[in-house]
Amino acid sequence: MMLVMRLLRARVKHAGSSPQCSAKRLSSAVPGISSCSQQSCTDTDHPKVLITGGLGQLGVGLAKLLRRQFGKNNVILSDIRKPPKHVYHNGPFIFSDILDFKNLQKIVVNNNISWLVHYSAVLSAVGENNVSLAKEVNITGLHNILDIATEHGLRVFVPSTMEALGPSSSSDPTPELCVQRPRTIYGVSKVHAELMGEYYHHRFGLDFRCLRYPGIISADPQPGGGTTDDCLRATLEFLEAPADALVSRTYNINAMNFTLHHLIQEIQKVLPDLKVTYNVDPVQQGKADGWPTALEDSAARRDWGWKHEYDLSELVQTMLTHITTGNQLAQAY
Numbered sequence: 001m002m003l004v005m006r007l008l009r010a011r012v013k014h015a016g017s018s019p020q021c022s023a024k025r026l027s028s029a030v031p032g033i034s035s036c037s038q039q040s041c042t043d044t045d046h047p048k049v050l051i052t053g054g055l056g057q058l059g060v061g062l063a064k065l066l067r068r069q070f071g072k073n074n075v076i077l078s079d080i081r082k083p084p085k086h087v088y089h090n091g092p093f094i095f096s097d098i099l100d101f102k103n104l105q106k107i108v109v110n111n112n113i114s115w116l117v118h119y120s121a122v123l124s125a126v127g128e129n130n131v132s133l134a135k136e137v138n139i140t141g142l143h144n145i146l147d148i149a150t151e152h153g154l155r156v157f158v159p160s161t162m163e164a165l166g167p168s169s170s171s172d173p174t175p176e177l178c179v180q181r182p183r184t185i186y187g188v189s190k191v192h193a194e195l196m197g198e199y200y201h202h203r204f205g206l207d208f209r210c211l212r213y214p215g216i217i218s219a220d221p222q223p224g225g226g227t228t229d230d231c232l233r234a235t236l237e238f239l240e241a242p243a244d245a246l247v248s249r250t251y252n253i254n255a256m257n258f259t260l261h262h263l264i265q266e267i268q269k270v271l272p273d274l275k276v277t278y279n280v281d282p283v284q285q286g287k288a289d290g291w292p293t294a295l296e297d298s299a300a301r302r303d304w305g306w307k308h309e310y311d312l313s314e315l316v317q318t319m320l321t322h323i324t325t326g327n328q329l330a331q332a333y
Contacts, residue, residue, distance in 0.1 A: 046070035047155070050113045052098050052145070053120030055079040057216070058159075060087055062117065062232050067091055069236065076111060079120075098141035105148050115239060116156045118145045124163060124186040124287075131185050138189035146200050146208075155207040157239055160194055160250060162214055163187035167290040174292035176212075176252050176299060183290060198249045207243055210250040211235065214295055217315065219322035230255055230308050234300075241304035248303070252295035255308035256315070266316045 049066055051059050054077035066075045067090075077087065078096030087093060096107055098120045107113070120141055127134035142158065149156040165174055166181040180191050197208035216231050234253050264276050300306035310318065 046074050047114045048112050049075045049115040049117060050096075050107065050111065051075070051077050051117040051119060052096055053079060053118070054093070055081050055083060055087070056119050056121075057218075058232065058235075059117075059119050061218075061229070062119075062235060063091060065232050065236055076107075076113075078107070098144055099136065101144045101148070104144060105151075108148055108152055108154070113152070114154060116145065116149055116154045117235075117239075118142070118156060118158045121189070122186065124184050127185045127189075134185045134189060138186065139192055142189075142193050142196065146196060146206065149208075150200055150204045150206045155209065155239065156197075157209045157211075157235065158193050158197055159235075160190045160210050160212040161187070162212060162291050162295060164190035164194060164212060165292055169292060171292045171294075173254070173294035173296035174252070175296045176248060176250065184287075194250045201249050208249050209238055209246070211238055211300075212250060212252045212295060214254050217319075219319050230310055233309075234306055237306065238300075238304060245303055248299060251300040251303070251306075252297040253300050253306055253308075254295040254297045256311050257294045258312050262312065263316075266312050267320075269313075270316060270320060 047070060049070065051063055051066075053059055054063060056079075059077060059079070063075050063077045072091045076092040076094060077083070078094050080095065080097050083093050094107065096104060098104060098118075108116070120137065122130070122134040122137045127138070145156060145158070148154070162174070163182055163184060164180055164187050165178070166183055166187065168179050168181045170178045182188050182191060194210055197206070197210055200206040201208045211234065213231060216229070218229060231253075238251070260278070264274070268274050297306065
């Protein structure tokens with residue numbers, strides 16, 4: 001995903017850099033405009049939502065979308081880090097450590113939480129360098145979330161990823177039910193999350209919901225930048241779906257599927273003078289070779305109406321517009 005940002009920013013800023021490519025195929029839920037109402041909502045008769053790991057890649061953007069849908073005070077962001085000023089002033093934010101069971105339980109009770117979005121996780125790169133931390137956060141933390149959600153009757157959302165699959169998984173596209181033998185601790189922990197959530201649903205009646213996200217491209221290079229895209233819209237629509245409409249507890253979602261060559265060709269339609277060179281990182285390429293090229297998502301489209309809005313041409317137009325506007329604002333200051 002950094003490749004996309006480097007490539008586009010380099011051309012718009014007329015800088016002569018040479019980006020590197022590390023993935024043979026990018027399968028992404030892409031930037032878009034939310035289909036929900038742009039009007040502010042009242043704070044009554046709506047779910048009270050807690051988002052853990054809220055300062056990560058998707059938390060701030062999802063909070064923005066949910067607050068527009070359910071009201072500013074009904075969505076609480078939480079993390080163990082101090083938030084940027086714009087995040088702190090845009091709605092409720094609290095400290096929450098998912099490894100502290102009693103404190104997390106206190107937050108849920110005191111704030112009358114009804115939906116819990118669990119984004120806290122140690123991702124691939126950090127996890128491979130610190131497996132003990134990844135196990136503690138991704139597995140022990142998940143158990144805390146599931147136990148508290150069950151005890152208090154919450155609707156809980158836990159994201160999964162195409163890294164929960166592996167080289168032995170069926171591909172082109174990868175179905176929801178297939179062999180899952182990931183080779184990273186992050187991927188293994190996500191398989192664990194999918195299975196534990198399904199177990200809690202069947203054993204205790206927990207309203208557990210999980211989406212396997214594909215690769216996600218944002219027009220904002222900073223995680224938590226607040227970009228509202230198809231990925232976040234899918235999460236909201238999935239959370240709102242009636243429980244009796246859900247045949248599965250874990251769904252694939254997918255949008256577009258393209259190679260770097262396709263991306264360059266599409267950008268050159270807008271910027272015909274663009275020249276691109278790159279070098280493949282063999283380590284990162286090896287990881288990418290183990291991922292599926294696409295996720296089969298017909299069940300999500302059938303059961304709760306998932307439909308992506310942006311294809312490759314819209315992605316390029318949106319990214320270029322966002323970057324150009326951002327550069328203009330930066331120059332103004």
